[in-house]
Ligand code: GDP
């Protein structure tokens with residue numbers, strides 16, 4: 001049995017909890033022999049980090065790129081080679097990382113026709129769409145389970161191009177037969193150019209089995225961090241199906257996503273915001289403004305919202321306006337797609353569910369500063385379903401009519417930044433309530449977007 005274990009860093013909500021910042025902070029303390037790996041997802045992820053006063057959004061590359069540790073794109077990922085190449089170009093020249101970067105041969109390649117399949121099938125669903133990021137993630141994983149996917153290891157085979165053309169043709173046939181969509185060369189031309197340039201780049205990178213890399217690191221007692229993408233409620237099986245992504249986002253996904261025994265995986269650190277957001281369609285019991293907000297966020301652009309609501313009031317009696325104020329204050333705009341993130345209050349039943357599924361006994365609470373300008377905040381402590389109070393999450397959350405029971409908390413009077421490394425008493429009341437109710441410790445509290453905007457507890 002190895003002494004060190006992998007630490008999964010997992011989102012406990014619907015993604016965008018601040019995982020990137022959390023991982024970057026840990027990474028800044030790691031040594032060159034330590035390891036940060038992604039184990040699932042693809043460039044549907046958008047992990048924002050601040051480095052030397054500039055913000056970066058990482059989609060495929062682990063958020064530890066500015067540290068010294070080794071970084072690895074694991075077996076459970078889907079990788080768009082063109083997107084990887086573009087992302088690599090955004091990293092400043094003085095950061096040497098290509099010698100620290102490796103990729104699993106088992107990771108699935110996202111092809112231009114996967115991206116087309118994603119967007120055409122979403123359009124076809126009309127009002128029933130999932131709200132996918134349109135990055136071809138679901139069709140890429142579909143090909144894995146259909147046992148016909150191209151994987152990173154295949155790029156060294158002589159027949160790779162032939163297999164690519166065959167599979168792309170099968171995709172075009174599906175587009176034609178199932179969706180009555182005739183693929184034109186214009187649809188995929190640019191992405192194909194990027195794909196082949198990306199393949200060239202991939203051939204120059206270090207391709208290593210995730211499992212051997214991890215075994216070696218754990219065996220030498222180095223630190224291994226597994227950076228989750230998306231969030232627990234987007235897990236393909238245990239999230240709010242069907243409004244989910246197509247991979248296992250939970251801590252259980254670390255073992256299967258990397259090909260390692262489950263006993264190598266240690267306790268997860270769970271990350272959640274001081275409120276809730278969701279991007280795309282699907283159930284969101286605590287959404288401020290309810291259905292009106294969901295439709296607004298589906299149909300409107302940020303520029304329009306800004307013009308229409310110059311100064312939304314976080315203390316408005318109109319919950320829809322409060323939700324807009326929360327979005328503005330937290331800058332809740334999709335890092336990948338620029339869509340409006342739906343906003344709402346913290347949801348204890350869902351958080352408990354997520355904590356249990358990941359066994360996350362250490363938590364990071366982010367974006368507490370975003371609540372500075374509220375007078376009062378709310379937390380949903382239970383649901384009323386068919387007249388009964390419960391904290392059980394129904395199997396088909398999106399079909400069930402839920403009434404939320406709320407508890408209110410007063411908000412601190414000054415900005416959190418005025419309190420330095422401490423927290424005002426009102427914030428501590430809120431945090432201690434969460435710790436007691438959730439049965440877990442909140443080890444970090446995020447008080448701003450940059451790496452140093454953190455109050456450490458229990459140290
Ligand atoms: P991820 O996908 O989980 O990595 O999260 P995103 O990067 O998509 O979204 C989180 C956003 O919140 C980013 O813009 C971060 O810079 C920002 N952020 C993270 N932690 C904090 C915090 O404690 N306070 C504030 N104000 N912003 C934060």
Ligand code: IMO
Pocket residue numbers: 011014015016017044045046047130131132133134135136137138228229230231234243244245246279280281
């Ligand atoms: P990070 O890692 C928030 C959402 C999409 C959509 C659903 C399915 O930044 O937290 P997909 O493109 O995977 O088929 O979309 O999942 N989604 C995310 N929402 N953060 C993410 O990643 C997401 N990745 C996918 O909006 O509702």
Ligand code: MG
Pocket residue numbers: 015016017045046047048335
């Ligand atoms: Mg994100």
